Amino acid sequence: MTKPDDQANQNDEDTKDLVLRNDDGEMKGPDEKMESVNYKNYSLCKRLKVDHPFRRRFIHTVWLFWAFVGLGWMVGLMGPSFPDLRLIVNQELDTASWLFTIFSIGYLIGSFFGGILYDRFNKLLLIAFSTLIMAVTTGVLPWCKWFPLMMVVRFISGIGAGGLDTGGNADLVSLWDEEGRPYMQALHFCFGFGGIISPLVTEPFLAQKECLDVDRNRTGILSDHTLPGIINESVAMTTDATKISTSTCEEVYGETYIHYSYLISFFILLSSSMPFFIMYLKMVCRNKTRHMAADKSEIPRPDKLPFKLKVVFLILLFGFMMTYCAVEDTFAGFLATFCINYLGWSKGTSSFATSTYWASFSFGRFSGIFLIKVFKPVQLLWVYCLALMSAFVGLLIVALTFTTELVWMFIALAGFSMSIIFPCIFTWTEESILKVTGKISSMFLIAASGGLMLNPLLLGYLMDNFSPIWFVYLLLIQSVVCFSLFLTVFILVRKYINFTSLPKPLDIEIVISEQEMVPLSEKKEE
Structure with missing residues (x-):
């Protein structure tokens, strides 16, 4: 049995002095008074200089941004290059359309397993391998002249995209917590930015x-x-x-040269995977893991939910996300068809209408970076969900009256209204409902891919067998359902979720210095 005196000496030997950094990043000695430093009030440049955990998280986030530019680039590449891929494999439109469906199936599987692996596997390796899979499959896709082989490559590419989307969103929420609002908006703006630039780069290489x-x-x-x-x-x-x-x-x-555009995409995606491999190797070489997650105790946190209530919230959020993503993807995909078949516009004018949507959508995501600093996610969800319904009501009125001059305004309003709903669902869930783990992020993206796969089939049937105006009817109905689900979740949050405020910790960086760590027992002897 250990004696009390020996146990006390052992405790003294295990106790070390902590060395702190002051505002300028210099070491504080053990005898200096510990002061609280609120780095959050600093400018970005100064904070990057003196706040070392913030600097590590910021650099990590920049690489996430670049990875999502690559993800958007890969997704945006498929649309304009699809006719050339058909020429390569010599397939008709209905058969070649399976390239989109098989990608969605792969994305669904990647999102599912990505959520499981995110909580059990190294997060850096998950993102790195997901991006590397996307790079390799994108590079080899135009060289697949056998259609089943091209299908397999697209399926594997979807798995990588689903893994990156799941891991990237969950990682950003974990990194920043409350501070992550603008970063989440910026992350999805980077996705849209890649989707805009990719077709412009691809166009010169298309077959004439x-x-x-x-x-x-x-x-x-x-x-x-x-x-x-x-x-x-x-x-x-x-x-x-x-x-x-x-x-x-x-x-x-004539001859297609999309191999070059896919090669450019390969290098972009490869460059976005390398930083995560490098960060992982540095972590292994140091033989230690740095704490990268943001401090969760500075803001009131939702209490742990009972299992049944948690299931109810997850079902409602799943439906909310699936309905919204169905509206977003279907509007962009079928807008040109609606303009041609119902409004009687030319293909060129209809394509410009689609460009108007993407321009307003991207502008909305860019403005969301700044709006989220002023307003809470739930406040923005209120405004943008109501604006989305108003856009479809207005679009229905001008379509029925053939007031084509106002169609442009409501197309732009719809794009702007849909811009920040997706990232706001993530931040609202994390701050007000429950922690966004890898599994929760995976659930959201499975819902998104489910809406993407099912809604086009339903809308295509309605437009083909009844009238093209069902494009507006269906999206208006779904936008109302989307708002109703949001309203239900909002009411349940107000009624059943309590928030706990924990004591605010000292906003300083604690560094262990081996040279200045002296056991207390030795100090007493001196």
Whole structure:
């Protein structure tokens, strides 16, 4: 049995002096008075200089931003390059469309397993391998001339995208907590930014449509990139008023160079995976793990929920996320079809309408970086969900009255209204409902992919068998359902969730110095 005196001496030997840093980052000695430093009031530049945990989290976040630029780049690349991929595998439209469906299935599986691995596996390796999978599959995709092989590559690419989306969102919430509001908005702006830039880079490498004059054995190159397949038609050419001669013109696509655009995408995605591998190797070499998570005790936290109530919240949030993502993805995908088939617009004007949506959507996400610093996530959800319903009500009215001049305004309003709802759901859940773990993040993204897979099938059936105006009808109904689910969750939060405020800790960095660590027992002897 250990004697009390020996136990006391052992405790003294185990107790070390702590060395603190002052405002300028200099070491404080053991005899100096410990002071609380509120780094949050510093400017960004000064805080990066003196607040070392903040600097590590900030650098980590910058690499997450770059990874999401790559994710948006890969997603945005598929749309304009899809006709050329069809040419490579020589498939019809209905068959080649499975490239989108198989990607969504892979994304669903990646989100599911990404959420499980995030809580059990090293987070840096999860993000690094997910991004590396995306890089490799993107680089080899245009070289797959056998359609089943291309399907397999797209499926694996979806798994990587789902893993990155799940791990990246959960990691950012863990890193910043309350301070993460603007960073979450910036993360999703980076995704949109990659999606905007990628088609612009891809366009010069797309195959041009050529008109092959069979009789004269010559070709005339047309500048139309929009037709998705090979079209054969006969063109009558009049030589004079009384004599007509005909020549056969075969319209075909020329050689595609999208291998180069996919190669550029490969290097972008590869560059976004390397920093996470490097951070992991540094951590292994130091043989220690630095605490990167934000302090959770500075703000009131929701109490732990009973199991049944937690299940109710998860079901409602799942439905909220799935309904919203169904509206967002369907609006962007079917807007041009609605404008052509119902409003009678040309393909060029309809494409510009889609560009208007993406421009307002990206502007909304950029402005959300600053709005989230002033308003709480729940306040923004109130405003933007109501604005979304108003946009579809207005779009329905102007569509039924064919007031086409106002269609542009409501398209832009819809894009702006949908811009920050997705990231606000993450931050609102973390701050007011329950902790966003990898599993919760995975659940949100599974809901998002579920809405993406189901809603196009339903809307396509309604528009094809009834009327194109069902585009607005369905999205208006779903926006009302989306707001109703949000309102239900909001009421339940107010009624059942209590918040606990913990004592605010000292906002300083504590550093253990081996040179100045002296056991208390030795000090007493001196």
